[in-house]
Amino acid sequence: MAPTLIHGAGLACCWLLGCLAVRGYERDIFEGELPQVVLSTIKAGAFACGVLISCTQLDLYQEMGGYVQLGASQETDLRIYRALVEIINDIVFEAGCLLTWRVLRSKSE
Numbered sequence: 001m002a003p004t005l006i007h008g009a010g011l012a013c014c015w016l017l018g019c020l021a022v023r024g025y026e027r028d029i030f031e032g033e034l035p036q037v038v039l040s041t042i043k044a045g046a047f048a049c050g051v052l053i054s055c056t057q058l059d060l061y062q063e064m065g066g067y068v069q070l071g072a073s074q075e076t077d078l079r080i081y082r083a084l085v086e087i088i089n090d091i092v093f094e095a096g097c098l099l100t101w102r103v104l105r106s107k108s109e
Contacts, residue, residue, distance in 0.1 A: 011090055015098065018048030037106040045095050052090065056083050
C-alpha cells in the first residue's frame with residue numbers, strides 16, 4: 001500500500017504544480033464559466049504531464065545508471081515500456097477525474 005500512496009503523492013505534486021502554474025486556485029478560474037474552467041484545467045494538465053514525464057525520465061536515468069534507449073536489452077526495454085504504460089494510465093485517469101470534477105464545479109447552466 002505504501003508504494004501506491006507514494007505514487008499518488010507524486011501525482012498530486014505534479015497536478016499541484018500545474019495548478020499553481022496557471023493560477024487555477026483563483027476564484028474566477030476555479031468557479032468560472034465552463035470554457036474558462038476547461039481551458040485552465042487543460043493548461044494545468046499539460047504542465048503537470050510535462051513535470052510527470054520529466055520526473056519519470058530522471059527516475060529511469062537514475063535507476064539504469066545512465067542514458068539508455070530501446071533495444072539496449074530486454075530488461076531495459078521492459079522497464080521503459082512499463083514506465084510508458086504507467087504514464088499513459090496516470091495521465092488519462094487523472095485528466096478524466098479532474099476535468100469531470102472541475103466541469104461539475106463550474107458555473108455551467
